[in-house]
């Protein structure tokens with residue numbers, strides 16, 4: 498009987514549980530054994546394996562976080578850690594491993610496959626949306642909705658006090674959360690790592706907005722932007738003479754019940770991973786392209802370069818004038 502391992506790694510993202518549930522129940526449906534590995538690559542190194550059955554994944558789909566728990570593993574990046582991880586898979590006779598995570602996690606999976614021949618199926622799970630081969634990542638939609646909800650609330654109080662508010666969002670080196678939330682939340686400006694932006698232009702815009710009677714300005718700053726939030730707020734205060742507040746959304750963005758879109762995509766990814774393993778496919782990355790869930794060669798997928806949506810960036814400016 499085929500034995501599969503499944504783990505979640507890196508930052509958790511809402512919807513990971515739906516992917517785990519789908520993979521576990523489809524694996525059992527196709528007469529395979531499936532082992533949950535706790536705490537990502539840390540648990541892989543320490544041998545924290547648990548055989549899962551249909552009931553193990555009951556009542557998890559609607560929850561954020563990950564039932565398998567997660568970690569960022571420094572040890573997995575060392576040759577010793579990698580070897581221990583591979584040895585544990587060997588001991589449990591697991592030849593196929595499903596990894597749900599972001600860029601770093603899928604890159605780690607590829608190393609395991611290159612060096613030790615483990616067959617890996619990568620599922621994109623990260624609120625950062627920083628995997629270029631796929632149009633969507635599990636958790637991105639829920640996080641966006643959380644950010645939008647925050648913008649709506651902050652806008653109310655910013656208007657009441659005629660303030661400028663800088664909202665810092667996550668994303669690591671990727672500005673997608675900031676860009677998409679800025680566009681659909683009606684922000685005046687977004688600052689993202691992919692594009693230097695111009696703080697003079699931003700100050701000008703804040704002043705002009707106030708002059709035409711706008712009661713507030715909302716600026717979305719991606720955490721990876723070159724100027725820190727605190728420095729930015731100071732510069733804006735000084736150069737515009739306005740009252741400027743900072744709201745850092747931080748880990749709020751990672752929690753919460755997943756949206757329909759995240760549950761659906763995650764479920765399809767979990768099913769796809771199992772069907773690929775059943776069909777003997779090797780080292781694939783699952784993702785979404787043109788609205789369809791598809792699979793790609795893992796190595797090729799990880800080498801795709803991200804394209805920044807300049808059109809959306811311009812759209813934020815044009816729409817908020």
Ligand code: F6P
Pocket residue numbers: 507508569599623624625667668669720751
């Ligand atoms: O990878 C997702 C992410 O949420 C990033 O946007 C953020 O920088 C990071 O995780 C923070 O994660 P932690 O502090 O849990 O390592």
